[in-house]
Amino acid sequence: MNGPESTAPRQFAFTTRAHMAVDDATDEPIGLDDVDTRVRWLLDLIAAAGAELTARLWQPVTFDVLAAGRDRAGRRLPAQGHVAASRLGWNPHYPDGIYVPSRVSRVVTAQVMATLRTLAYRDTAITALSERFDPATGRIAPPTAAADRVPLGFARGVRRQLLARARRTDGAQSTRLRITDVQGRPLTSAMARLSAADRQLAQITVTDRELVLTVKLPTSPAPAGRAQWRRVRLTATIPAHLHGRAITDWHLPTLVLDRRGLLWRCAATELVPDCDLGSATVAVGVDWSPSTLGAAAATTENSDGLLSDYRGFTYDDRGLGTKLARLQAEGQMLHRKAARLARLAATAPPEVRARLEEKIAALNEHRTAVGAKRGKINRELGFHFARQVTDYAEAAGAQVIAVEDLTTLETRGHGRVNNNGAAQSARRQAVTALAHTAAGVGIAVVSVPARGSSAQCPGCDEPLARPGGYHTAWCSSCRVGGNRDHVAGVNLAKRALLGKGKVTRRRGQLPAVRVDERAPVRKSRDKTSPTPPRPRHRRVRRSLPTTTPRLGVTPKQNVPAPQASVWDTVKPAPLQGDAGSRDTAVWLTSSVGGLPSSTRPSPTPATPVADSMRST
Numbered sequence: 001m002n003g004p005e006s007t008a009p010r011q012f013a014f015t016t017r018a019h020m021a022v023d024d025a026t027d028e029p030i031g032l033d034d035v036d037t038r039v040r041w042l043l044d045l046i047a048a049a050g051a052e053l054t055a056r057l058w059q060p061v062t063f064d065v066l067a068a069g070r071d072r073a074g075r076r077l078p079a080q081g082h083v084a085a086s087r088l089g090w091n092p093h094y095p096d097g098i099y100v101p102s103r104v105s106r107v108v109t110a111q112v113m114a115t116l117r118t119l120a121y122r123d124t125a126i127t128a129l130s131e132r133f134d135p136a137t138g139r140i141a142p143p144t145a146a147a148d149r150v151p152l153g154f155a156r157g158v159r160r161q162l163l164a165r166a167r168r169t170d171g172a173q174s175t176r177l178r179i180t181d182v183q184g185r186p187l188t189s190a191m192a193r194l195s196a197a198d199r200q201l202a203q204i205t206v207t208d209r210e211l212v213l214t215v216k217l218p219t220s221p222a223p224a225g226r227a228q229w230r231r232v233r234l235t236a237t238i239p240a241h242l243h244g245r246a247i248t249d250w251h252l253p254t255l256v257l258d259r260r261g262l263l264w265r266c267a268a269t270e271l272v273p274d275c276d277l278g279s280a281t282v283a284v285g286v287d288w289s290p291s292t293l294g295a296a297a298a299t300t301e302n303s304d305g306l307l308s309d310y311r312g313f314t315y316d317d318r319g320l321g322t323k324l325a326r327l328q329a330e331g332q333m334l335h336r337k338a339a340r341l342a343r344l345a346a347t348a349p350p351e352v353r354a355r356l357e358e359k360i361a362a363l364n365e366h367r368t369a370v371g372a373k374r375g376k377i378n379r380e381l382g383f384h385f386a387r388q389v390t391d392y393a394e395a396a397g398a399q400v401i402a403v404e405d406l407t408t409l410e411t412r413g414h415g416r417v418n419n420n421g422a423a424q425s426a427r428r429q430a431v432t433a434l435a436h437t438a439a440g441v442g443i444a445v446v447s448v449p450a451r452g453s454s455a456q457c458p459g460c461d462e463p464l465a466r467p468g469g470y471h472t473a474w475c476s477s478c479r480v481g482g483n484r485d486h487v488a489g490v491n492l493a494k495r496a497l498l499g500k501g502k503v504t505r506r507r508g509q510l511p512a513v514r515v516d517e518r519a520p521v522r523k524s525r526d527k528t529s530p531t532p533p534r535p536r537h538r539r540v541r542r543s544l545p546t547t548t549p550r551l552g553v554t555p556k557q558n559v560p561a562p563q564a565s566v567w568d569t570v571k572p573a574p575l576q577g578d579a580g581s582r583d584t585a586v587w588l589t590s591s592v593g594g595l596p597s598s599t600r601p602s603p604t605p606a607t608p609v610a611d612s613m614r615s616t
Contacts, residue, residue, distance in 0.1 A: 006273075006274040007246075007271040007272060007273060007274055008271070008272060008273075008274040009248065009269050009270070009271055009272075010269070010270065010272050010439055011251075011267055011268065011269050012267070012268060012270065012436055013265065013266065013267050014239055014242065014266050014267075014268070015263060015264060015265055015266065016211065016236040016237065016238070016239060016264050016266060017236055017260070017261070017262065017263060017264065018032065018035070018213070018234040018235060018236045018262060018264070019032075019235060019236060019237065020234070020235040021034075021035045021232055021233065021234050021235070022232070022233050023230065023231075023232060023233075024214055024230070024231035024232060024233050025230065025231065030232060032261060032262070033261075035217075035232060035234065035262060036257065036261045036262050038217040038218060038219065038232070039192075039217060039255055039257060039262050040257060041217075041218045041220070041221045042104070042192060042217055042218055042255075043190040043191065043192060043255070043256075043257060044190070044221065045094070045098070045100060045104065045218070046104065046107060046108055046111070046190070046191075046192055047188050047189070047190045048094075049092035049093070049094060049100070049105070049108045050092070050108050050111055050112050050188040051187075051188050052092065052093055053090065053091075053092045053093075053108065053109070053112050054112055054115070054116075054185050054186065054188060055185055057090060057112070057116060058180055058185040059180060060123075060178045060180055062116060063116070063119070063120050063123040063124075063178070063179065065088065066116060066117055066120040067120055067123070067124060071084075071087045071088055072087075072088075075087075080110070080196075081109060081110040081111075081112075081113030081114055081117070081196065082105075082106040082107075082109045082110045082113070082196055084113055085109035085110075085112070085113050086109070090109065090112075090113075091105065091109065092105055092108045092109060092112075095222075097222065097224060098222050098223060098224070099223050099224055099225050099226065099228070099229075100223070101200070101201065101216065101226075101229060103197040103198060103200050103201035103216075104197075104201065106196050106197050106201075107192055107193055107194065107196045107197055107201075109196075110193060110196035111188070111191070111193055111196075112188070115186055115188075119179060119186065122179055123178055123179035123180075125150050125154065125158065126158055126161075126177060126178065126179050126182060127176060127177065127178060128143070128148045128150075129150070129155060129158045129159070129162070130158075130162060130176060130177035130182075131176060133159070133162045135162075135166040138159070138163055138166075140155060140158075140159055140162075151407045158182075161182040161183060162177070162182065164182075165177075165181070165182050189256075190256070190257065191254055191255065191256045192254065192255040192256075193254045194215065194252040194253060194254065194255065195251055195252045195254070195267075197252070200216075201215065201216050202214065202215040202216070202252055203252075204250055204251075204252055204253070206238070206250055209237065209238050209243065210235055210236065210237055210238060211235070211236045211237075211238055211250065211264075211266070212233055212234070212235050213233070213234045213235075213236070213252075213253065213264070214231055214232070214233050214234075215231070215232060215234065215255075216229050216230065216231050216232075217229070217230065217231075217232050234262075236264060242268070245270050246270050246271040246272075247268050247269065247270045248269050248270060248271060249268065249269040250266070250268050251266065251267040251268060251269070253265055253266040253267070254266075272439045272440055272442065273441065273442030274442065275399055275400070275442050275443060275444040276399075277399075277400060277444055277446070277500045277503055277511065278500055278501060279399070280301075280398075280399035280400045280444075280496075280497065280500050281300065281301045281302070281399070281497075282298060282299070282300050282301070282396060282397050282398040282399060282400075283298070283299055283301075283398055283399070283400040283401070283402055283493035283494075283496045283497045284296050284297070284298050284299075284389070284392065284393040284396060284398045284400070284401050284402070284489070284493055285297055285298075285299065285401075285402045285403075285448075285453075285488070285489035285490060285491065285492030285493035285494070285495075285496065286389060286401060286402065286403045286404070286434070286489060286492065287404065287453060287454065287485045287486075287488035287489045287492060288404055288427055289314075289485045291471070292314060292315050292316070292317055292321065293315050293317055293321065293381065293385050293426075293427070293430060294315050294385060294389070294427075294430070294485075295312055295313065295314045295315060295483070295485035295486055295488075295489055296312055296313045296315075296389050296392055296393070296401075296489050297310070297311070297312030297313070297486045297487070297488075297489030297490045297493065297529065298312075298393075298396040298398060298489075298490075298493060298528060298529040298530075299458075299490050299493035299494050299497060299521060300524075300528055301497045304522075305519065305520065305521075305522060306494055306497065306498075306519055306520065306521040306522065307521060307522045307523070307524040307528065308458070308490045308493070308521050308522075308523070308524060308528060308529070309523065309524045309526070309527050309528045309529055310480055310481070310482050310486060310487065310490060310523060311482070311486065311527070311529050312482075312483060312485065312486030312489050312490075312529065313388075313389075313392045313529075313532045314483070314485065314486075315385050315388055315389070317381060317384075317385075318384075320377055320380070320381045321381075323377060324374060324377055324378070324381070327370050327373060327374050327377070328374065330370055331367055331370045331371060331374070334363050334364075334366055334367040334370065335367060337363055338360050338363040338364055338367070341356050341359055341360050341363070342356075342360055344356060345357060345360070378426035378429055379426075379429065379433075381426055381430070382426050382429040382430040382432070382433040382434075383433045383437070385430050385433070385434070386430060386433035386434040386436070386437040386438070387437055388532070389401065389434060389438075390434065390437045390438045390440075390441060390443065391532075392530060392532055393438065393443055394441050394443065395530035396528075396529055396530050398443060399442075399443060399444065400443065400444050400445075400446060400493075400496050400497070400500070401434065401438055401443055401444070401445045401446070402445075402446055402447075402448045402492040402493050402495060402496035402513075403431055403434065403445060403446070403447055403448070403492070403510075404447070404448065404449075404450035404453065404492060405447040405448065405449055405450050405512065406427060406428055406431065406447075431445070431447075431510070435510060444511065445510055445511075446496055446503060446510060446511045446512065446513055447510045447511070447512045447513070448492050448495040448496050448499070448512075448513045448516075449495065449513070449514070449516045450492075451516075452491075452516075453488040453491040453492050453495075454473070454484055454485070454487070454488040454491075456491065457475035457477075457478055457480070457487075458480070458487065458490045458491050458494055458520075458521040459475060459477075459478035459480055459520045459521055459522065459523075460475065460477055460478055460520065461518055462475065462477065464481070464484075464487065466484075470484065471483060471484050471485075472484060473487045478520075478523070479523070480523045490521055494519065494521050495513060495516055495517070496513060498517040498518075498519055499513035499514075499515050499516075499517055500513075502514070502515055
């Protein structure tokens with residue numbers, strides 16, 4: 001039984017970069033550019049071997065073996081990918097004359113096995129769906145067994161693949177298709193998961209807030225023997241937000257190369273407060289909304305039953321949702337334009353085709369940049385949302401945060417543009433960030449059924465009326481209502497509290513409540529949920545400036561801004577000069593002989609500058 005001060009281990013990820021490198025045998029410093037080159041040689045060897053192994057295993061018998069989970073002797077395949085591949089005889093091949101340590105082969109097989117095991121589920125689903133697919137009508141018949149059911153979004157994707165294959169084959173289709181028939185083999189990424197190896201290839205130690213990684217790297221692009229593999233000690237600074245945390249273990253990182261050089265994708269294990277779901281009395285429900293990322297509301301359980309004040313918290317994305325929608329539209333436009341140029345290049349003369357291919361390459365590069373920007377904004381949005389919801393739940397005294405089950409959630413009925421935008425929102429990334437952030441304060445995150453959460457009354461489970469449009473809800477019998485998303489949050493929190501004794505746990509997934517139990521939620525006369533802090537614009541001035549006006553300068557009027565800025569934080573900035581804006585403060589400084597208006601001091605970086613170690 002868990003005690004009040006019990007803890008539980010959990011893993012989390014972070015990134016860092018090396019700022020110093022030395023040769024492990026001679027202790028001579030090595031330039032970081034040289035390290036990047038040697039890591040690139042290592043990644044090229046791993047990527048080439050992984051691509052060759054994947055191409056060799058891309059056949060139906062491979063997925064039959066993975067689905068059965070047994071080797072040739074009938075023994076169960078182990079969870080470690082490189083051990084399972086060794087038992088099955090799936091070993092990578094290298095060109096003649098190239099020597100690669102066996103631990104590097106472990107990294108290759110572990111990465112390939114992880115990809116193939118993920119696709120084994122898709123192969124089984126494609127086989128079941130292809131048997132019910134009719135090429136003439138383009139429809140998939142409903143399943144007859146519960147085991148054949150798959151998420152609707154997954155079924156739609158497979159249906160598009162089956163339709164594309166039917167068009168290529170003029171409708172000629174066998175009754176049983178495999179994943180190798182409808183799609184090509186997956187591409188392998190250039191990365192090295194050192195966690196699959198042992199101390200002979202890499203080891204990591206912690207010394208004085210620094211991580212020291214000792215890894216064996218090649219000294220040439222085609223090493224011919226062991227002498228051309230040498231150990232290098234890489235030193236990186238532990239990020240400041242990890243200082244003081246109860247970290248019990250540091251795991252070997254995954255090495256990748258980006259435009260700035262070598263990047264470590266690290267993982268660590270820390271102790272966090274444990275939460276006993278069976279004793280939870282306060283829960284916060286998070287409803288995914290088409291207008292914003294999400295909204296939350298609290299429900300309390302006591303001796304009299306369930307109660308709530310039906311007041312919630314709506315997340316303010318600070319304009320990031322609008323920016324994401326613009327970037328999404330821009331990426332789709334670039335994709336359409338590149339596809340149109342590709343069709344024109346197919347029948348164009350050679351000289352015109354060359355120019356069109358250059359334009360297509362530029363469009364694809366621009367589209368990749370837009371996708372990278374969207375990924376960064378989605379990550380920022382997810383963790384900011386997680387922080388806001390966790391603070392709300394902690395202020396409410398909640399032990400559980402209930403989120404809608406994303407596998408049963410489908411956006412529809414809001415138009416093509418809105419459906420597409422909501423479907424591509426970073427909900428799953430926000431759930432992962434929420435589970436990580438909430439675990440740090442001892443709050444568990446569980447998934448609950450999503451059906452009917454916005455349409456049913458939490459008190460009587462009858463359909464809600466919409467007297468004020470889509471965003472309002474009202475129950476005439478219970479005399480409760482308010483914001484539609486807040487009412488849905490009450491429903492989700494109710495389902496978490498009623499099903500806390502029937503939680504199912506699966507490896508790699510959130511704890512889930514599968515049963516939707518019914519019980520009335522009474523409206524509390526007292527306020528039971530916290531009031532979130534209201535964001536305040538930086539340029540708003542509630543009082544007159546206390547500084548003495550400068551001679552010869554006409555101050556601006558202090559007028560509050562009518563709307564919060566997109567990028568400003570919630571904390572107001574201190575008064576600067578006579579006027580209430582940062583731009584005027586910079587102008588005043590330049591007018592009295594200070595720094596020029598184009599000079600802006602930058603903060604001191606938290607980590608040492610790695611560029612100083614770059615070799616020339």
